Amino acid sequence: MALSVKIEPxxxxxxxxxxxxxxxxxxxxxxVGIAASRDGFVFGYNVGGPANLxxxxxxxxxxxxxxxxxxxVPPNSLLKCxxxxxxxxxxxxxxxxxxxxxxSSLGCKAIVTGDVELACHACFPSGxxxxxxAGTGSSARAISGGSIIARAxxxxxxxxxxxxxxxxxxxxxxSVARAVDGSGSFTRVCEAIKERFGLxxxxxxxxxxxxxxxxxxxxxxxxxxxxxxxxxxxxIEILRRAGSELGTIAGTVAKRIGRSVKIALxxxxxxAGDYVKLPLLExxxxxxxxxxxxxxxxxxxxxxxxxxxxxxxxxxxxxxxQNLEMSAREAFIK
Amino acid sequence: MALSVKIEPxxxxxxxxxxxxxxxxxxxxxxVGIAASRDGFVFGYNVGGPANLxxxxxxxxxxxxxxxxxxxVPPNSLLKCxxxxxxxxxxxxxxxxxxxxxxSSLGCKAIVTGDVELACHACFPSGxxxxxxAGTGSSARAISGGSIIARAxxxxxxxxxxxxxxxxxxxxxxSVARAVDGSGSFTRVCEAIKERFGLxxxxxxxxxxxxxxxxxxxxxxxxxxxxxxxxxxxxIEILRRAGSELGTIAGTVAKRIGRSVKIALxxxxxxAGDYVKLPLLExxxxxxxxxxxxxxxxxxxxxxxxxxxxxxxxxxxxxxxQNLEMSAREAFIK
Numbered sequence: 093m094a095l096s097v098k099i100e101p102x103x104x105x106x107x108x109x110x111x112x113x114x115x116x117x118x119x120x121x122x123x124v125g126i127a128a129s130r131d132g133f134v135f136g137y138n139v140g141g142p143a144n145l146x147x148x149x150x151x152x153x154x155x156x157x158x159x160x161x162x163x164x165v166p167p168n169s170l171l172k173c174x175x176x177x178x179x180x181x182x183x184x185x186x187x188x189x190x191x192x193x194x195x196s197s198l199g200c201k202a203i204v205t206g207d208v209e210l211a212c213h214a215c216f217p218s219g220x221x222x223x224x225x226a227g228t229g230s231s232a233r234a235i236s237g238g239s240i241i242a243r244a245x246x247x248x249x250x251x252x253x254x255x256x257x258x259x260x261x262x263x264x265x266x267s268v269a270r271a272v273d274g275s276g277s278f279t280r281v282c283e284a285i286k287e288r289f290g291l292x293x294x295x296x297x298x299x300x301x302x303x304x305x306x307x308x309x310x311x312x313x314x315x316x317x318x319x320x321x322x323x324x325x326x327x328i329e330i331l332r333r334a335g336s337e338l339g340t341i342a343g344t345v346a347k348r349i350g351r352s353v354k355i356a357l358x359x360x361x362x363x364a365g366d367y368v369k370l371p372l373l374e375x376x377x378x379x380x381x382x383x384x385x386x387x388x389x390x391x392x393x394x395x396x397x398x399x400x401x402x403x404x405x406x407x408x409x410x411x412x413x414q415n416l417e418m419s420a421r422e423a424f425i426k
Numbered sequence: 427m428a429l430s431v432k433i434e435p436x437x438x439x440x441x442x443x444x445x446x447x448x449x450x451x452x453x454x455x456x457x458v459g460i461a462a463s464r465d466g467f468v469f470g471y472n473v474g475g476p477a478n479l480x481x482x483x484x485x486x487x488x489x490x491x492x493x494x495x496x497x498x499v500p501p502n503s504l505l506k507c508x509x510x511x512x513x514x515x516x517x518x519x520x521x522x523x524x525x526x527x528x529x530s531s532l533g534c535k536a537i538v539t540g541d542v543e544l545a546c547h548a549c550f551p552s553g554x555x556x557x558x559x560a561g562t563g564s565s566a567r568a569i570s571g572g573s574i575i576a577r578a579x580x581x582x583x584x585x586x587x588x589x590x591x592x593x594x595x596x597x598x599x600x601s602v603a604r605a606v607d608g609s610g611s612f613t614r615v616c617e618a619i620k621e622r623f624g625l626x627x628x629x630x631x632x633x634x635x636x637x638x639x640x641x642x643x644x645x646x647x648x649x650x651x652x653x654x655x656x657x658x659x660x661x662i663e664i665l666r667r668a669g670s671e672l673g674t675i676a677g678t679v680a681k682r683i684g685r686s687v688k689i690a691l692x693x694x695x696x697x698a699g700d701y702v703k704l705p706l707l708e709x710x711x712x713x714x715x716x717x718x719x720x721x722x723x724x725x726x727x728x729x730x731x732x733x734x735x736x737x738x739x740x741x742x743x744x745x746x747x748q749n750l751e752m753s754a755r756e757a758f759i760k
Binding site for chain 1 (some may be wrong): 480510512516517570576577578579580581584585586599600602603607608609627629630632633635636648674675677678679
């Protein structure tokens with residue numbers, strides 16, 4: 093489900109102030125906010141700049157949310173609550189501090205969580221499920237009845253992120269090192285990496301990688317996928333191992349749900365399709381878990397909306413979900 | 427073999443200028459130079475500051491060598507050649523550029539190589555052998571008849587260094603992440619790391635590790651060894667895998683020597699003894715290589731001396747090696 097058009101807010105015509113609930117998905121490349129009524133009618137959405145708590149700090153992250161919200165609150169409306177997901181906000185303390193900052197700035201209730209948790213609420217607004225996120229980083233969550241009950245992965249590039257795009261990129265670079273050492277094979281991965289970095293000798297790889305940024309390494313994952321499609325065994329094996337790693341963290345949290353789980357796969361790594369998905373499901377099968385892959389029900393910003401409803405004690409009725417689906421269709425194109 | 431006392435140079439009393447050959451081992455914490463005659467009589471040694479080509483650049487590394495050499499050349503002596511090993515000097519281009527800088531500054535022949543290569547010449551001044559270095563980083567070399575004929579590993583913290591102290595430290599941190607996720611066990615490693623970093627919650631681990639320097643992570647390897655000695659299964663398993671990783675790079679280069687090889691194990695990781703050595707040898711055995719572990723014959727600076735002799739076309743006679751052993755005994759305490 094990708095955002096495509098900005099719809100015009102449709103406000104109720106009676107004189108009573110419209111109660112407004114807003115969900116904000118702060119992202120690493122951009123942020124998206126969505127505004128809706130108490131019963132799930134979407135009024136509009138707004139796109140803003142990126143932020144990350146570990147990089148930008150508390151006040152800058154709060155400001156990002158506040159400026160997106162401001163543009164979504166029309167006259168004669170009453171902002172009730174904002175639910176936001178912010179990357180890098182890991183601890184309960186982070187969430188509370190950010191909630192307070194946003195709340196005091198907007199004069200309404202606010203609830204903040206991590207970006208992955210937001211995606212969980214959007215994928216499984218009701219019922220149980222597992223969400224595996226594999227973008228630049230990787231992690232898995234189990235959600236049950238609106239609460240995150242288990243998490244695995246998400247420990248960052250140094251301690252974790254196994255199976256992420258960053259991990260895949262590093263494995264590609266390592267496969268070059270092994271080929272040069274003589275313990276691996278020279279395949280198209282080596283050629284492609286030599287070309288990508290303009291290397292005259294593979295010895296240059298060590299000093300070049302010292303300066304590579306995390307997203308430059310992660311961007312190699314697409315290259316690996318391309319080469320895998322052309323039949324390269326080393327690339328196929330890297331993607332297979334990425335899938336297995338993601339299967340391991342998925343299995344760790346899935347056990348908390350039961351033997352039969354719904355699973356949503358979110359993030360750019362899954363563009364590699366069956367190269368990654370089949371080994372992921374195979375790991376789950378091996379530990380006795382039957383997983384059904386589902387499409388995420390909503391984009392992450394709707395997860396923020398759901399959080400905002402819950403923070404105000406509003407039960408997520410089936411009709412609200414239907415209204416969100418129906419009216420969100422005008423704002424989003426699948 | 428550790429350096430301990432500085433001996434007084436003993437110069438020949440005849441009026442002819444003494445021909446001097448100098449070996450310099452530039453290190454990450456300090457550098458050591460040793461001066462000897464053409465036939466292996468050691469005149470003296472000198473200790474200087476550290477340097478690394480990747481950190482300090484060409485002229486600073488050359489200066490480090492030159493200043494150590496200056497203090498080793500007494501009046502009425504003729505400096506013939508300097509052989510030096512410099513960490514971070516990986517490529518042939520690096521070696522040539524450094525040789526030229528040192529040569530033009532000292533007005534004598536100079537030959538430069540990497541620090542690991544220097545250790546190889548010191549471990550196997552004649553004959554064949556494999557050297558595995560596992561300190562902060564890790565790598566392996568095969569040496570035959572005075573030439574490095576194969577190398578593996580040494581790709582730095584991002585692409586390689588498997589089995590190094592840095593790798594062991596990271597694995598310890600990752601074992602904490604897995605314990606928190608629920609896919610691993612809480613053992614003494616978790617307690618020790620919580621204490622070492624003064625964590626109030628394991629969630630803090632992600633942000634703390636972002637700021638950790640490479641040697642801070644590497645320093646955890648000693649902690650892992652201590653806990654392994656106390657019987658902790660997770661620590662023992664980390665050291666076992668470190669040994670296997672080192673066995674893999676050792677095997678890659680050992681194949682180039684033959685089925686029966688002498689192997690020297692250099693660097694702090696081997697302080698963990700059999701926890702690391704036995705799985706290393708087991709990997710070699712599995713690929714059909716019978717390895718005999720030997721003690722390094724000389725400290726690395728003597729490797730520089732050997733390089734200097736060879737650069738001047740001086741064959742390394744058995745008597746020269748004997749002289750070096752005998753006279754070096756006065757300068758070094760085993």
